[in-house]
Amino acid sequence: MHTETDRCVRAVQGKDARFDGWFFTAVLTTRIYCRPSCPVVPPKPENMRFYPSAAAAQQAGFRACKRCRPDASPGSPQWNERADLVARAMRLIADGVVDREGVPGLAARLGYSTRQIERQLLAELGAGPLALARAQRAQTARLLIETSELPMADVAFAAGFASIRTFNDTVREVFALSPTELRARAVRGGRRAPATTGAISLRLPFRAPLCPDNLFGHLVATAVPGVEEWRDGAYRRTLRLPYGQGVATLRPQPEYVACQLALTDLRDLTIAISRCRRLLDLDADPVAVDDLLRADPLLAPLVDKNPGRRVPRTVDAAEFAVRAVLGQQVSTAAARTHAGRLVLAHGEPVEDPAGGLTHLFPGPEALAALDPETLALPRTRRTTLTSLVAALAAEEIALGAGSDWDEARTRLAELPGVGPWTVEVIAMRGLGDPDAFLPTDLGLRRAAQELGLPATPAALTARAADWRPWRAYAVQYLWATDSHPINHLPAV
Structure with a gap:
């Protein structure tokens, strides 16, 4: 989907929510990535880049949009429709296998080498299993930051981060806000449950x-x-x-x-x-x-x-x-x-x-x-x-x-x-x-x-x-x- 440039541009210009999760739109001038349905004024087509996953957009140096919150969009339907290696890997990553067992554990469950898994995920999603799992941890962290009163150390632990420093660095990199700023913003915006x-x-x-x-x-x-x-x-x-x-x-x-x-x-x-x-x-x-x-x-x-x-x-x-x-x-x-x-x-x-x-x-x-x-x-x-x-x-x-x-x-x-x-x-x-x-x-x-x-x-x-x-x-x-x-x- 993300390689069909004209179709992606039309979806973004029409703010079509049907394509949320199918691909992500990155804007060269702002260095931000969004859902196709982002409510802001669409950028010029020449400033758009399209990625198949949030992890790929993050790896390319783009931050998540604070308005449309692309990390909270529905997942790609491909991973539940397909039965091939990439789809099976994505279902296991969503189920937390990489966080619990690492990439070798993922490969062992699928019956392939770690190199084969890396190569296929990179070819289709623009990111390897570690980057995909990292993007998922960032999403979990944001969820806990915004909807709970847990201390930040507990949030980092619950989201699967190995250290507070990695947690802080990842949140800043993905959301352009510190964890404390993200929580304060959620309270002001009325998103706090x-x-x-x-x-x-x-x-x-x-x-x-x-x-x-x-x-x-x-x-x-x-x-x-x-x-x-x-x-x-x-x-x-x-x-x-x-x-x-x-x-x-x-x-x-x-x-x-x-x-x-x-x-x-x-x-x-x-x-x-x-x-x-x-x-x-x-x-x-x-x-x-x-x-x-x-x-x-x-x-x-x-x-x-x-x-x-x-x-x-x-x-x-x-x-x-x-x-x-x-x-x-x-x-x-x-x-x-x-x-x-x-x-x-x-x-x-x-x-x-x-x-x-x-x-x-x-x-x-x-x-x-x-x-x-x-x-x-x-x-x-x-x-x-x-x-x-x-x-x-x-x-x-x-x-x-x-x-x-x-x-x-x-x-x-x-x-x-x-x-x-x-x-x-x-x-x-x-x-x-x-x-x-x-x-x-x-x-x-x-x-x-x-x-x-x-x-x-x-x-x-x-x-x-x-x-x-x-x-x-x-x-x-x-x-x-x-x-x-x-x-x-x-x-x-």
Whole structure:
């Protein structure tokens, strides 16, 4: 995108927010970089330079605009749409792998050398993994500076900086203000969130439009007791994080998603934000998705009625895989009951003074020790569940942020009792593949038939070829034709 100069110039001149996160505009005369939608008067085209990432603009010597705050724009949708090496690397960097394990750890997870990772990221993004992680740390630091009352030393530690000096130098370089000046400016500008004991409040941006109905409706209707709940107009859930536990409270608003994070260790802030964004599919490009689906005359009325549907995803793909197996051939209520029993028996307790959350969903290691005879499931499904848990615990199946989608599908399909429906629903909601498709799903086939689309799996798959690479979103639009509570925003 950033190499298409004429298109980028038009986006900047039109202040087009659809391109925020796709590229960044640097101005030669001011040495500042901005979002395409920056409200200031656009510079002359000859003074514009375009970069594929904030890190690349920073490395070229540009500072973040204080007006449009480009570091707070939605992430590029490419990293959730694509399954290649660069996209997998970017998902892992967003999940904090470089901060925790360094570039060698990133390379090891991806199965490439550090040199190969560096070369590919530099070629496409203009910055290597260390620079990309540094830009992310700067964004986290600004967030903590502006929305919390933490001492600056704690902010530096929580954002992942190795020293106070590096923290101060980075903030000055990126934002042209010291940390203290940045906090004072936030107070004057009214951006400071109300102080909340033990929690950080922030806004999660997204590309408009966003239809919250099926997104929050699905999460709430399938919520596991003790792990998830709908309270006071917000979806809440517990989080298992690298350094500790967390509770996320997510409330849909017209222009953003209000997010409150209560964390036992602030070093988990960046990872928690990344996982909440992934859960709500907030980095999607709804205009691109809807434009393609609208080209089908039978889907067009559904898209026009409620544009901007997202795919409800997960904060933990391994958790979702277990829940997908528990949900095989049973009702939503039965699946919740089975999952709730697992949580009570094997989940780690948490404290939630603000609500009714009681446990973390048990990880594969905890579930690997369960006695299958204690499960109120058919024997074949017990075998499926224990086989899945054993494979996840032994790391024979990788479902994390940087996993290879095709490899994961192959490994899942080798497990007893895991058929195409289970593989694809895990690919759609666990792995985040935007082209995952469920032609054998009874609800999807019923909706297709009522709409005049083919209802047999083979014929529906053939028709859905025109919906690629957004078939997972087509599934959301078709499912939403049903009156099931899963497709509607819960009542406050």
